[in-house]
Amino acid sequence: MVEKDRVINNINYIFKKYSGKEELEAEINKLQSHILELELDVNTANKRYEKSAASEKRAVAAKQGAEEKLKAAEVKLRSLEHELEKQRTDAPGEFSFTxxxxxxxxxxxxxxxxxxxxxxxxxxxxxxxxxxxxxxxxxxxxxxxxxxxxxxxxxxxxxxxxxxxxxxxxxxxxxxxxxxxxxxxxxxxxxxxxxxxxxxxxxxxxxENVSMSVLVAHAGESFVGYSFDSEEFDSFQVIKSSVKAKHAKGGFSQRRFERLRDEDIAHHIDKVKLSLKELLEEFEENIDYLFLAGDLQLAKEMTSDVPLDIEQVFSSSDIRIEKHYVQDILNQLLVYRRYRL
Known part of the structure; x- marks a missing residue:
């Protein structure tokens, strides 16, 4: 438990140092002192108003001005306190890569x-x-x-x-x-x-040059391909289907529209499954990996019948299919992500 507390304290110290938390706390302290001064101004203005009927207008104006400044300061204070509390709650998640x-x-x-x-x-x-x-x-x-x-x-x-x-x-x-x-x-x-x-x-x-099959899954347009050496595609196919765009309205028409859209997607999945099956059977002796990209949930449905002995790799790359730039698909799949901590 002591070790855990030490780690948490270290994380809080690091966050406090790099997130601007110290400056925020200093600003809040300064604002609280300013509010005390404004409250004194309000009290002083009230006393002037009570004592001097002759300078009533000036006293009223001073009182209103002081109260407005006090109200603005209190709003700003609440905003800063909310921001500070949010930073305290989300501290570990605020660290970012340089x-x-x-x-x-x-x-x-x-x-x-x-x-x-x-x-x-x-x-x-x-x-x-x-x-x-x-x-x-x-x-x-x-x-x-x-x-x-x-x-x-x-x-x-x-x-x-x-x-x-x-x-x-x-x-x-x-x-x-x-x-x-x-x-x-x-x-x-x-x-x-x-x-x-x-x-x-x-x-x-x-x-290492690996042999790889590729599936880039999108509703209405998907890509299957094979590369013997991960340098270029030896075989590929773009599969297109007519899939309705999403419905923007509600009610019965939307439910019917979405049902028809689901039927279109199911038809597209079947077409891709058939193409992928033929590709895997043609090159089954030389496949090290099956790369999945695009809509990964859709890709999982399309590969539900793929043999378990083919290792699947899920790519987070947002790959769009351009038939005239097929090589770009391999380039995007085979990128190395570099993070500086």
Missing amino acids: HVDQFSKQRTEEFISSISSVNYSTESLLTVYVAAGEQLNNIKDHENLIERIDNESLVLIEKISSSTGLVLFYSPDHLVNELIVPPLPLKRSYWTKGNTFDTDSLLESIK
């Missing part, structure tokens, strides 16, 4: 070459590989690992959604705090410390 990029395979190799050149005199550089479907706490000796990473970085790592795993390059002095999400699933979780970063496993993954 930089986010999408790298091609070539750009990633160049980036890793730069990371590899970092050399420390002490063995303080951490390299962490988290396999697909796992988290930091799945790694062997993860307690010792987590003690070496600052709390803000731990919060940011938790925010990353990846179906393929991640690689963290971390130096305690924050000279290097980089995280890579690869497009292909990492197979093993482990961590190391040394005077250089362990980039070998990531480089091996980058240089």
